[in-house]
Amino acid sequence: MNRHPGGIEHTRRMLEAAALPNGARILDMGAGDGEAVALMQSLGYEAKGIDLAPLSDLVQQGDFLCSGLPGEQFDAVISQCAFFVSGDVPKALGEAHRLLKKDGLLLLSDVFFEDPAFLLQGAGFELLCQEDLTPQWREYYLEALWREDAVSCCIPRGECSYRFIIGRKC
Ligand SMILES: C[S@@+](CC[C@H](N)C(=O)[O-])C[C@H]1O[C@@H](n2cnc3c(N)ncnc32)[C@H](O)[C@@H]1O
Incomplete structure (x- = not known):
């Protein structure tokens, strides 16, 4: 069972928005149970997860903060509700940047405490598009509390939003 707002349908939408070519190499950072990896493989991508x-x-x-994988090998990195959970978003972005080929895409759905454009710029990405999913995240959060699964999705404090963004490695 996936653990991010919007479920597997949202993963599908992220992939549609990125319009990656068939056979693209994609890494899911914080892949959990691999549901997104299975979806990507079924769509013809060469996908793996850590x-x-x-x-x-x-x-x-x-550990996606220091994966040990060779750099510049993926056409895209996807991560859903995992960079924030890792506790070190800048380091996660840095590792995604290292692993991506030139012009590779970052597909991220996650909690943001600052302007995504500013955050991505600092990590060497250009922001291509973003969507605010904060209302869906609130609903998801309430359902998780109801299932007593709130620990696994953490409790952010302060002013934050939940967004889907696509960035391109500069
Ligand atoms: C809320 S779950 C989301 C899982 C999956 N992306 C999904 O949407 O179903 C967060 C995941 O990030 C993983 N995670 C957190 N920090 C990590 C790290 N440094 N390296 C690898 N995985 C990490 C956790 O183990 C967990 O499976």
């Missing part, structure tokens, strides 16, 4: 605590064989164990 997670600190993988929940399926589709996902390899690894």
